[in-house]
Amino acid sequence: MPRISEKGKLMPASPIRKLVPYAEEAKKRGTHVIHLNIGQPDIKTPAVALDAVRNHAIEVxxxxxxxxxxxxxxxxxxxxxxxxxxxxxxxxxxxxxxxxxxxxxxxxxxxxxxxxxxxxxxxxxxxxxxxxxxxxxxxxxxxxxxxxxxxxxxxxxxxxxxxxxxxxxxxxxxxxxxxxxxxxxxxxxxxxxxxxxxxxxxxxxxxxxxxxxxxxxxxxxxxxxxxxxxxxxxxxxxxxxxxxxxxxxxxxxxxxxxxxxxxxxxxxxxxxxxxxxxxxLETPQSYFDAVITEYVERRNILVSELQKIEGVKVAVPQGAFYCVAELPISNSDDFAQWLLEKFEMDGATVMVAPAAGFYATPRLGKNQIRIAYVLEKEELVKAVRILGAALQAYNE
Structure with a gap:
């Protein structure tokens, strides 16, 4: 049988996407999965960009x-x-x-x-x-x-x-x-x-x-x-x-x-x-002003809610729309998978990105997760409350 390359074997799997099959199975069971794992903004794409494609005159x-x-x-x-x-x-x-x-x-x-x-x-x-x-x-x-x-x-x-x-x-x-x-x-x-x-x-x-x-x-x-x-x-x-x-x-x-x-x-x-x-590039500054205001509010709510959970430490973001939280657990990969396979609260669970995949040094980040706050504020509050309940259940 032909062999794949050593380089191919060394290519790391995405820590953000590797849990997707478990999320899909949870959805098939009827569980609502709140995605905190991927930096896909829910902010609308500027209409001027979409209109430019819709109104093109390209023939070839x-x-x-x-x-x-x-x-x-x-x-x-x-x-x-x-x-x-x-x-x-x-x-x-x-x-x-x-x-x-x-x-x-x-x-x-x-x-x-x-x-x-x-x-x-x-x-x-x-x-x-x-x-x-x-x-x-x-x-x-x-x-x-x-x-x-x-x-x-x-x-x-x-x-x-x-x-x-x-x-x-x-x-x-x-x-x-x-x-x-x-x-x-x-x-x-x-x-x-x-x-x-x-x-x-x-x-x-x-x-x-x-x-x-x-x-x-x-x-x-x-x-x-x-x-x-x-x-x-x-x-x-x-x-x-x-x-x-x-x-x-x-x-x-x-x-x-x-x-x-x-x-x-x-x-x-x-x-x-x-x-x-x-x-x-023609997007007006007002678009960015509104987006920044929204993300600051989301960040503030997320950090505030995370700080209410006993044993959780969170870095306060100064930009982008991610934060790293340290959890009172030993293995965030196992916890993230468990969340999707075994836990739900009021018919919902959360999907997070284990942080070890964001490190090159072995064993670092094993008790950390990355959260992308690209969801509406109400959904963020709900997600963190589920996370808090899940941590308590997981550690018990």
Whole structure:
């Protein structure tokens, strides 16, 4: 019998999606499953984006440019300018989601067995992208005790080896909701320049910054032009996860020219999705103001309700729409599966994402879960009350 690759065996299963079969079985039993496990916003996609596709005049659905349409890239650069990020259309490659942008970034700057340092917990698919590229993830632990803030720079320096090529951050963070300050970005910038490393920032949640805080991009930092690679996406910003449009942005010309070769190998990003994404750039600020207000209210309710449960510790998110909660249990994978297989309250249960899959260090996060607060407030309250009752039953 032919054998699959070692790389294939090493590819990690998604901690977010691996429980889906259990959720589907629960639904077949008639149990209402409240999804706290996936970052699919329930906010409506801007009508201007959907209308642009409905009203198109395309007669031949042709390939687009490999790097994305020029008009779209120019409008993206205008959008960034409004956010104090000065880049040109030629600094941008449109990708099939932020995921492809990250894969292009790793392929562009890293060879097999090279190392990338990532503060953990981190977006679980970083492990998958690294495995697919033959890259070694070197994790550096951030702690719930300080809200998952940036670890000391001295801890980063201890991990740098001749194989280290880059540092990767998610800002604001998935799964933590942590928003790096300008001072923290400057510390990372100094480290990148000192050790001649690339600094990659996944900034797909840029708009989601709370409590008067402002997002500071690595592309705003002077002197970082040759080191900075930014990954972006329309998925969360405009509630357009299904569009699968993102981009890779860098002022390093060699990075863009090399990434373009990877882009050419997959031909082009999808045309209709680019049309929708280009139109979405016309979304008025009032849309974002309303969305931010809604997410802050959801966050406040979620954190408040979680803090009422004995033994639960929760990090307070400063951005994005996720939080990590530490539970009075030893194995959140087992608990998450048990919730779907064995527990319900008033005909409902909850689906959470076990946090161990967001760590690269074995055994870390085993008593933590990630919660996505992308549901209406009443449903969030109900979900946390079910969670509280479930913890009591599980521990008994």
């Amino acid at each position: 659905l042709a390939y687009s440019m490999t790097e994305g349409s020029e008009t779209y890239r120019k409008k993206i650069s205008d959008y960034y300018a409004k956010n104090q990020i000065q880049v040109e259309a030629q600094d941008i490659i449109v990708t099939t989601g932020g995921s492809e942008a990250l894969s292009f970034a790793m392929g562009t700057i890293m060879d097999s067995e090279d190392e990338i340092i990532i503060p953990e917990p981190f977006y679980a698919n970083y492990n998958g992208f690294a495995t697919a590229s033959g890259v070694k993830v070197v994790p550096i632990v951030s702690s719930i005790e300080n809200n998952f803030g940036l670890p000391p720079i001295s801890d980063f320096e201890k991990l740098i080896s001749p194989k280290t090529k880059a540092i990767l951050i998610c800002n604001p963070g998935n799964p933590t909701g942590y928003l790096y300050s300008k001072a923290e970005i400057q510390q990372l910038a100094g480290l990148a320049k000192k050790h001649n490393l690339f600094l990659i920032a996944d900034e797909v949640y840029r708009e989601f910054a709370y409590d008067g805080r402002e997002h500071y991009s690595i592309l705003q930092e002077p002197g970082l032009e040759e080191y900075a690679i930014m990954v972006d996406s329309v998925s969360k910003r405009y509630s357009m996860c299904g569009a699968r449009i993102g981009c890779l942005v860098s002022k390093n010309k060699e990075v863009i020219q090399t990434a373009l070769k990877f882009a050419q190998a997959r031909l082009s990003p999808p045309t209709f999705a680019q049309i929708a994404s280009e139109a979405a």
